[in-house]
Amino acid sequence: SQKIEQNSEALNIQEGKTATLTCNYTNYSPAYLQWYRQDPGRGPVFLLLIRENEKEKRKERLKVTFDTTLKQSLFHITASQPADSATYLCALAPSNDYKLSFGAGTTVTVRA
Amino acid sequence: GAGVSQSPRYKVAKRGQDVALRCDPISGHVSLFWYQQALGQGPEFLTYFQNEAQLDKSGLPSDRFFAERPEGSVSTLKIQRTQQEDSAVYLCASSLNSGGVEETQYFGPGTRLLVL
Numbered sequence: 034s035q036k037i038e039q040n041s042e043a044l045n046i047q048e049g050k051t052a053t054l055t056c057n058y059t060n061y062s063p064a065y066l067q068w069y070r071q072d073p074g075r076g077p078v079f080l081l082l083i084r085e086n087e088k089e090k091r092k093e094r095l096k097v098t099f100d101t102t103l104k105q106s107l108f109h110i111t112a113s114q115p116a117d118s119a120t121y122l123c124a125l126a127p128s129n130d131y132k133l134s135f136g137a138g139t140t141v142t143v144r145a
Numbered sequence: 146g147a148g149v150s151q152s153p154r155y156k157v158a159k160r161g162q163d164v165a166l167r168c169d170p171i172s173g174h175v176s177l178f179w180y181q182q183a184l185g186q187g188p189e190f191l192t193y194f195q196n197e198a199q200l201d202k203s204g205l206p207s208d209r210f211f212a213e214r215p216e217g218s219v220s221t222l223k224i225q226r227t228q229q230e231d232s233a234v235y236l237c238a239s240s241l242n243s244g245g246v247e248e249t250q251y252f253g254p255g256t257r258l259l260v261l
Contacts, residue, residue, distance in 0.1 A: 037187075065246045076149070076236050076252025077188065122187050131176065131244035132201070135187030 035061045039123060039136040047144055052110040054139045056123035059104065061134075063125035066099055066106050071120045071138065080121075081108075113143045147171070149253035151237050157259045158227045166222045166256045168237030174251075176244030177220050179212055180236040182255070188236055194220060195243065227260045234258070 036059045046052050056066070064085045069077035083090045083099045083106070090097045096109040110117050120140045124133040150169045158164050170177050176195055180188035181204075191210070193201040196217035205212070209228075214220040224231055234257050238250040 067246070075254050076238070078252070079249045082247065124187070126246040129245040129247055131178070131193055131240075131246065132190050133188075133246065133250075135189070137186050 035059070035134065037061070037123065037125060037134060037136040039121075040139040043140040043142065045142045045144065046113055048114060050113055052113050052117070052141050052143070054108040054121055054123075054141070056106040056108065056136055057104060058125060061104070061125060062101075062127065064128050065126040066097075067124045067126075067133065068095075068097055068106075068108050069122040069124060069135075071122055077122055110141070113141075115143045115145050118142045149237055149239055149251050151235075151253040151256050153256060154254065155257050155259075157261065159261055160229060161226050162260075163223065163225045164227055164258065166224075166235050166258070168220045168222070168239075168253060170218065170220070170237070170239030171241075171251055172218075173241070174239035175217075175242050176240040176248075176250075177214055178238040178240075178244070178250060179220070179222050180238065181206075182234040182236055184233070191222070191235075193244065224258075227258075229260050232258055232260045 038057045067082045068080045071077045094111045098107045120138040122138040123136045179191040182188045191204040192212045194214045209225045211223045234255040236255045238252045240248040
């Protein structure tokens with residue numbers, strides 16, 4: 034069956050450092066991969082989308098990579114700030130379809 | 146502008162009680178989604194509407210779950226005879242057009258349901 038795994042442990046990092054989160058998948062061939070941010074008591078907020086034929090995408094301090102051979106996406110937050118503290122979710126879709134499959138998320142805490 | 150709103154934000158129900166959860170999508174958005182998020186997990190797809198048509202209800206966990214969007218705007222998720230395993234956050238999302246993955250889904254804050 035399809036499986037999506039994100040860092041099982043929460044990530045605690047010092048302000049200014051780079052946070053790197055992983056999203057691994059098995060028994061799945063996604064054409065699209067998205068990353069979301071979710072704060073406590075709120076719904077997820079879309080951050081970035083990357084397509085299977087794209088290796089890397091950047092948006093401000095965020096960078097996403099997508100390796101279909103390794104079946105893995107990496108999500109980087111550079112020059113991290115306490116305001117970046119949140120849970121980050123990856124979501125996969127097999128085609129340009131509406132149905133997203135989410136990972137369980139990784140909680141990031143950035144210490145000042 | 147106004148985002149997706151959901152009500153109530155919190156609902157406590159006794160086992161066996163029926164509940165109704167409301168979603169007000171962004172005005173003019175064609176697509177509407179419902180997700181269930183258990184504690185410590187990611188959202189899981191429940192159902193999808195395009196305007197008033199329910200095009201996919203494959204994620205609804207049982208026939209106790211029912212969703213409607215009669216006029217193509219506000220949607221209601223109804224759970225009959227609630228069970229403890231129904232305790233979760235129920236998220237609603239909307240998108241502008243057909244809801245393909247290249248379109249951004251805008252999520253509401255969710256309704257936290259606790260079944261005692």
